[in-house]
Amino acid sequence: MKEISTINQQKIEFCSVLRDLNPILASLPPHLQTSTCDLKMFSLLQPSDISGLTIGGIDGGYSSRLLLGFDIFLFRAIAVFSTYSPSKILKTSYFPAKTPSLEIAVSDVGLSTLDFENMGSIRRAITELEVANKVITEYLDLRSKKIDLLLLDGSPVVNKPITKNDKILNYYISYVSILTRLVRKANENGVKLAWIVKDSRSNLFTKLLGRITPFIIEENPHLFSLDYRQILKRSRDMDLLYYLLLANTRSMVFYRQYSMPKQFAQDFALYSFYLKTAPFDIPLRIELFQSLHQSREERIKEVQILSELILPVSQYNRTYGVPAPIVEADARARIRETEVESLLQLLRKRYNSLGLWTKRRERAPWKL
Amino acid sequence: MSNIGIVISTPTSPSLEIIEIIIEKNAMHKIERGQFLCIPLTENIQIIAIVTNIRKTNAYYETFDPNVQEIASRNYEGIFPTGEWENTVAELKPLGQVEINTKAISRVKVPVSPGTRAKVASPQLLSTFLGLDDSGLYLGNLSSNNVRIKLNISKLLRKHLAILAISGAGKSYATSILLEELYNYGKLGILVIDPHGEYTQILPEIEKDPRVQIINSSFISIGVPSLTAWQLSEFMPEISIVQARVLNDVIESVKKEKNEEYALQDLIYYLDNSETINSRTKDALIGWLLSLQRTFLFSNQSNPSLDEIIEPGQITIVDLSGIQNIRSRQIITHYLIGNLYYKRMRGEIPPILFIIEEAHQFCPETSRSISKRIIETIAREGRKFYASLCLISQRPVNMSVTALSQCNSNLIMRIRNPYDQDFIGRISEGIDRSALKSLPDLEIGEALIVGEAINYPTFLKIRTRRFRSKDHLPDLEEKAAEYKERWSKNRY
Ligand SMILES: Nc1ncnc2c1ncn2[C@@H]1O[C@H](COP(=O)(O)OP(=O)(O)OP(=O)(O)O)[C@@H](O)[C@H]1O
Ligand SMILES: [Mg+2]
Numbered sequence: 001m002k003e004i005s006t007i008n009q010q011k012i013e014f015c016s017v018l019r020d021l022n023p024i025l026a027s028l029p030p031h032l033q034t035s036t037c038d039l040k041m042f043s044l045l046q047p048s049d050i051s052g053l054t055i056g057g058i059d060g061g062y063s064s065r066l067l068l069g070f071d072i073f074l075f076r077a078i079a080v081f082s083t084y085s086p087s088k089i090l091k092t093s094y095f096p097a098k099t100p101s102l103e104i105a106v107s108d109v110g111l112s113t114l115d116f117e118n119m120g121s122i123r124r125a126i127t128e129l130e131v132a133n134k135v136i137t138e139y140l141d142l143r144s145k146k147i148d149l150l151l152l153d154g155s156p157v158v159n160k161p162i163t164k165n166d167k168i169l170n171y172y173i174s175y176v177s178i179l180t181r182l183v184r185k186a187n188e189n190g191v192k193l194a195w196i197v198k199d200s201r202s203n204l205f206t207k208l209l210g211r212i213t214p215f216i217i218e219e220n221p222h223l224f225s226l227d228y229r230q231i232l233k234r235s236r237d238m239d240l241l242y243y244l245l246l247a248n249t250r251s252m253v254f255y256r257q258y259s260m261p262k263q264f265a266q267d268f269a270l271y272s273f274y275l276k277t278a279p280f281d282i283p284l285r286i287e288l289f290q291s292l293h294q295s296r297e298e299r300i301k302e303v304q305i306l307s308e309l310i311l312p313v314s315q316y317n318r319t320y321g322v323p324a325p326i327v328e329a330d331a332r333a334r335i336r337e338t339e340v341e342s343l344l345q346l347l348r349k350r351y352n353s354l355g356l357w358t359k360r361r362e363r364a365p366w367k368l
Numbered sequence: 369m370s371n372i373g374i375v376i377s378t379p380t381s382p383s384l385e386i387i388e389i390i391i392e393k394n395a396m397h398k399i400e401r402g403q404f405l406c407i408p409l410t411e412n413i414q415i416i417a418i419v420t421n422i423r424k425t426n427a428y429y430e431t432f433d434p435n436v437q438e439i440a441s442r443n444y445e446g447i448f449p450t451g452e453w454e455n456t457v458a459e460l461k462p463l464g465q466v467e468i469n470t471k472a473i474s475r476v477k478v479p480v481s482p483g484t485r486a487k488v489a490s491p492q493l494l495s496t497f498l499g500l501d502d503s504g505l506y507l508g509n510l511s512s513n514n515v516r517i518k519l520n521i522s523k524l525l526r527k528h529l530a531i532l533a534i535s536g537a538g539k540s541y542a543t544s545i546l547l548e549e550l551y552n553y554g555k556l557g558i559l560v561i562d563p564h565g566e567y568t569q570i571l572p573e574i575e576k577d578p579r580v581q582i583i584n585s586s587f588i589s590i591g592v593p594s595l596t597a598w599q600l601s602e603f604m605p606e607i608s609i610v611q612a613r614v615l616n617d618v619i620e621s622v623k624k625e626k627n628e629e630y631a632l633q634d635l636i637y638y639l640d641n642s643e644t645i646n647s648r649t650k651d652a653l654i655g656w657l658l659s660l661q662r663t664f665l666f667s668n669q670s671n672p673s674l675d676e677i678i679e680p681g682q683i684t685i686v687d688l689s690g691i692q693n694i695r696s697r698q699i700i701t702h703y704l705i706g707n708l709y710y711k712r713m714r715g716e717i718p719p720i721l722f723i724i725e726e727a728h729q730f731c732p733e734t735s736r737s738i739s740k741r742i743i744e745t746i747a748r749e750g751r752k753f754y755a756s757l758c759l760i761s762q763r764p765v766n767m768s769v770t771a772l773s774q775c776n777s778n779l780i781m782r783i784r785n786p787y788d789q790d791f792i793g794r795i796s797e798g799i800d801r802s803a804l805k806s807l808p809d810l811e812i813g814e815a816l817i818v819g820e821a822i823n824y825p826t827f828l829k830i831r832t833r834r835f836r837s838k839d840h841l842p843d844l845e846e847k848a849a850e851y852k853e854r855w856s857k858n859r860y
Contacts, residue, residue, distance in 0.1 A: 082449055092449035316447050324447045331427070 007234055014226050015243035023216050025252060037271075037299045038252035045248045045275075045304065047311035049086075054146060055313055056081035056135065057325025059153040060128040061333040063340055064120050067358055071107040073120050074340060076100045077131040078333045080325055081147060084313075094332065095135050102335065102343060103127065108167070115168060118161040122171045125158050129178045132193075136185045149192045149309050153326050155287055156195050156270065157258050180264040183289045187268075193288065194306055196326050197272075200285035204254045205237040205274065237274065238282045245276035245283050247315075250307050253299075256287065267292060271299075275307050277314035278321030286310070370487065372399055373458060375407065377482035384462065384476055387417055389486045391456040398488065399458055402827050403512035404497075406489040407480045412468050415480055416489055416497045417460035418824075420802055426454045460486070463824050464497065471496050473823065491515045499523070499823040505549040507542070507779075508815065508828035517817065517828045521553065524777050524821040525721055525756040528747060532792060533781030535762045538813045540566055542779060542830045543723060543760060547683060550721070551579070554681030557720040559708060561701050563729065565689030580683045583672060585690040590703050591670030592635070593628045602706070603699055604656040605736055614649050618642075631668040632661045663696045674707050678717040694729055695738065701730050702739040709746055712755045719754035722746065727759035731768040740768060747774035765791050776820035782810040798825045 019042065026039045060077035079095040094100075107119060132152060158175055161168050186193040210232050217228075232240075241251060251274040258270045271290050274283040288306065290299050314323045344358075373389035375381070381388035387407065391399055399419060406414040428450040444450055462476045473496070489497070494515050501520035508517050531539045544567065550556055560567055568582055592600070597616035601607045607615070615635075622630050622638050636657050639650055660666055677684045686704060688697050701724070711717045724730055724743070731743040746755055747770060759775060761767055765787050773795050780796070783789050793804050798818040803825050807816065810827075818825035 080449070084446065086446070087443065088445045089447075089449050089451075092452050098452070313447055316444060328449060 007231070010226055010231055011235060011240065012243055014228060014231050015240055018216075019244050019246075021216070021220065023212070025212075027219070028212055028215055037296050037303075041252055042245065042249050043252075043304070045250060045307050045311060047248065047315065048305075048308040050084045050309060050312050051086050052083070053148045053309070054081050054083045055309065055323075055325055056147050056150045057153070057323065057327075057329035058128055058132050058135070058150065059326060059329035059333040060124050060131075061335040062120060062124040063335040064116070065340065065344070065358070067344075069353065071109065071111070071116060073105045073107060073123060074335055074343070075103045075105070075124055075127045076333055076335065077127045078329055079131050079135045079150075080328045080332065081135075082325065082328075092328075095131065099332065102339065104343075111165070115161075115163055115165050118163060118168050119165075119171065122158060122161065122168065122175055125154075126171065126175050126178060128152065128154075129175070129182055133178060133182050133185065136182070136189055136191055147191050149194070149306070150186065151310070151323055151325050152193070152195045153198075153330060154195060155197050155285075156289075157256070157287075176261065180261060183264075183268055187289075187291060192302075192306055192309070194310070195287040196310075196323060197285035197287060198322055198326075200238055200274075202237050202272075202285065203235075204256075204272070205251060206232050206235055206240060208254070209240070237285075241274050241276070242282045245274060247276050247279040248311060250275045250303075251283070253303055271303075273303060273307075275310060276321070277311055277323075278318055280319040281317075281321040284310070284314070284321065284323075370398070371395065371485045372405060372488060373486050375480055375482050375484045375486065376457070381459075382479040382482060384479055387415075387460040387462055387480060387486075389458050389460060391422075391458055396456060399456075400512050404463075404489040404494050404510075405460060405486045406466075406493055407484050407486045409465060409476075409478070409480055413465050414468060414489075414493060415462050415465045415476055416494070417462045417486075419458050420461045421459040422456060423459070424454055424456050426450060428453060466493060466497050473497060473499075489513055497823065498826060505546065505553070506831060507545055507549065507817070508830040510826060510828050516831075517822075517826065519817070519821045521556075525556075525758070526754075527751055527776035527820050528757040528759070528774055529777045529779065529821075530727075530764075530772055530775035531758065531760045531779045531781070532764045532783065532788075533762060533815075534784050534788075536812070537762075537782035537810070538815075538830060539760050539762070539781060540725065541813065541833070542781065542815060543567075543725070543758070544833060544835075545830055546758070547723075548834055551681070551683060554579075555718065557678035557680060557708075557718045558683045558723065559678065559704065559720065560683065560685045560723040561688065561705075561725060561730065562685050563688045563697060563726045565687040566725075567685045568687060579681055580685065581677060582685045582687055583677070585686070585688045585700065587671060588665065588686075588700055589667040589669065589671045590665050590699070592631050592666050592668060593623070594670050599706075602702060602741070603660055603738055605738060607652075607656065611649050611653060614645060615653055618645075618653075629668055632657050632666045636661070660699075663693065663699060665696060665699055674704070674711065675716075678708060678711070678720060680718040698730060698738040702742055705739065705746070706742045709742065709750070709753070709755050713753045719756075721756045721758060723758040723760070725760045727761045727771075728763040728766040731759075731771045732766050733768050734766070740771075744768055744770045747771040764788050764795075769795070777822075778816075778818050780807060780816045780818065781814065782812070783807040800825070803827075 023041045024039060025041060056079055058077065058079045060075060063074045065072050065074070078100050080092060082092045083090045105123060107116060111119065132150065135147070135150070156179055158172070160172055163169065183193065210229070213228050245251065253271045253273040256270040256272045268289040269292055270287060272285055272287040275286055276283040286306070290302060294302070310323055313325060314321045316324065371392060372395045373391040376388050376390050378388055380386055399422065401419050401422060403419045405417050405419065407417060409415050428444065428448055462479070464473055465476050466473055491514055494513050495502070499520070500515070500518050502518060504518040504520045505524060506516055506518045509515065510517055531542060533539050547558070547560070547567070550558055597612055597619050600619070601612045601615065618635055618638055622634050626634055636654055639645065639654050642650065686700065688700065691697055691700070705722055708717060708720060712720050731737060731740040743757065746757055750756055757771070757775065759767070759771060764772065778792070778796050780792060783792060789804055789807055792807070793799055796818055799816070803816060810816070813830045814827060815830055816825055816827050
């Protein structure tokens with residue numbers, strides 16, 4: 001316990017010094033500069049006026065059930081967009097519906113638990129991207145509406161599953177193809193796309209600090225009496241950045257290694273950065289694909305604009321800073337237990353199949 | 369009728385006690401507290417439920433942020449689509465069920481299913497459920513369901529009616545509506561005891577109507593020869609049986625002597641001169657008789673004759689405003705009601721309704737009253753002889769519990785005092801707590817009808833009067849303008 005408090009104390013000290021210093025990255029040795037487009041470690045932001053803009057959020061819900069005869073997945077994804085005015089939301093629309101119905105998929109029997117989970121998570125990710133794609137193509141065209149920014153819940157990074165199951169691998173391939181299509185479409189239509197990672201466990205930033213701190217100390221030897229290695233070993237990004245970032249600031253942008261089809265990788269790369277929206281909440285991790293055919297200045301500007309659009313829709317509570325469109329989409333997409341139960345009951349009534357029964361242990365006629 | 373909402377499933381609803389429905393967006397303006405809804409149980413059975421409460425929910429202000437201060441200081445509406453997720457939930461209390469084919473009404477035995485649609489109960493359905501009578505007395509409206517409250521005469525009056533409310537709530541107005549309806553009905557005999565002489569004001573048009581008779585108190589006299597000793601004793605509540613027997617002997621003797629033409633002073637004179645009667649009895653009787661004489665109500669002849677004042681469809685208003693003394697009022701009331709009741713028992717007059725305003729003056733619970741016994745008797749037994757009471761009072765707590773608890777129908781208007789509320793809750797079995805609690809909030813002319821007359825306690829708005837009335841008094845400005853006009857004319 002004592003240890004926790006000392007480490008914490010040291011973290012805070014280290015962070016406040018670093019924050020005041022706001023190291024100039026440009027002065028680092030060249031091999032350490034490549035991963036970033038920013039000149040400084042932190043940038044201050046000014047929340048934008050979003051009046052007249054339309055900002056959307058997309059999230060998906062997922063649930064699964066192991067029944068007697070079938071293993072089933074339940075999905076749904078929803079997009080919500082709001083058009084803002086200075087004091088209130090002018091209009092909110094939902095796609096495909098205000099309360100979309102659940103999609104059911106029956107899994108092959110005999111999947112290993114791991115494959116079952118892989119299958120579920122990839123298909124869920126696909127459902128979300130499909131909605132995003134439809135929003136940008138159909139919805140946008142059909143109603144000739146404009147969307148300025150589309151936020152997606154989570155990270156676009158889905159790792160290639162380690163499996164011999166072809167079906168799952170095929171799903172993975174189609175995920176990647178939908179993702180690339182989405183990024184290109186959004187780029188063509190002038191829709192900014194960003195993924196919001198609420199609870200990042202990454203240590204991109206910590207790692208980077210581990211590499212650059214010696215140089216910073218070299219430049220400012222009077223600054224560090226702290227055992228920074230010890231501190232960094234015990235910290236994750238969120239942990240340090242909670243102290244390092246003040247509200248309305250963002251971290252520098254990191255390059256995010258993610259293998260994509262060659263053609264796509266020639267045009268786009270994945271980047272991420274941290275943005276602190278609420279003073280007493282951890283920062284958000286934001287991920288975005290940026291066109292490689294842009295200058296460094298253009299890329300910084302893009303990140304800056306994106307951040308300044310996210311700030312105003314994320315500032316409503318001092319201890320919680322998730323963008324409102326994500327909160328709303330999450331609330332609508334979330335699949336409630338009662339919903340699943342009543343759906344199953346309906347199915348049982350209709351098909352009268354033993355296979356739709358739940359496992360025996362869940363059917364005990366009493367609660368002991 | 370269009371759909372109002374859909375039954376939702378919560379830990380307590382739908383049950384036999386409560387049904388919660390979520391209101392459809394376009395039906396928001398169609399629902400109100402106190403409204404009756406119907407929800408199908410089967411194809412042939414409709415459950416009738418009343419709206420007891422309406423609440424709004426919005427998850428954004430519920431679980432999202434427990435820190436209310438935070439919500440208040442931020443522009444949530446500018447960031448979240450909060451308006452999209454406001455729900456209106458109505459809490460209903462299931463009252464009973466109606467079988468559509470047979471019109472049979474029964475208790476609810478199983479709850480409706482979640483997902484069932486609720487509608488506003490149609491006037492026909494509700495009329496069946498409440499037990500209204502198309503050819504009954506039209507007292508008011510249930511606006512939320514567009515229903516005319518027409519009450520079956522027998523159910524409303526046979527076992528007596530009480531109209532209770534604070535002063536100014538509209539009791540007399542409601543009574544005038546009852547009179548209008550009974551006037552049209554035209555078959556009952558009606559006697560109104562009117563201490564303030566207000567019915568001649570309220571119903572000026574019928575003043576000249578041959579079917580309305582107004583008896584001014586200054587013309588009333590009680591013919592002493594028509595009274596037996598026992599009847600006369602009723603006006604002397606302290607009299608003992610022995611003393612009454614003496615009085616009987618006195619009357620017998622005077623009757624022979626005076627040949628049916630005598631008054632109180634003849635009895636007093638006889639007593640005074642008697643040598644056989646014990647002097648204490650003598651003094652007591654003389655004292656009481658003198659005090660009766662001082663009321664100036666007694667003479668050697670009755671006026672008006674009781675044989676003439678009650679006819680089918682006739683309204684007889686006894687205007688007591690000329691008499692200030694409460695005891696005198698009680699004497700007249702006792703005399704008229706008592707005699708008419710016995711006439712009714714003998715079938716000499718049509719079935720009769722006694723309407724008694726300020727009934728607490730005539731049958732109080734604690735203080736002594738000459739007219740209390742006859743009112744309580746009619747309350748208990750009048751039903752057998754088709755003699756009914758309509759007791760009106762703003763002081764229900766002070767009223768005879770015997771009389772009031774025999775009133776099987778109650779029309780209750782605004783009540784403020786918690787003692788009165790409590791009292792009404794006790795005498796009137798049909799009223800539940802929530803109805804009781806809303807009594808202080810009733811507006812002028814709003815009433816709760818409960819008891820024999822209706823299957824379920826129902827709030828109604830007393831209808832407007834058809835007869836024109838004199839009770840519109842000009843306000844100060846009108847009066848001043850009127851005066852000035854007259855004054856200017858007179859000056860030139
Ligand atoms: N249903 C109604 N519609 C319109 N006006 C009404 C209604 N009921 C009562 N009023 C008006 O309210 C006033 C008071 O009504 P009313 O004299 O009937 O009250 P009350 O209960 O008999 O009072 P009190 O106990 O003093 O005799 C009157 O001016 C009357 O015209
Ligand atoms: Mg009155």
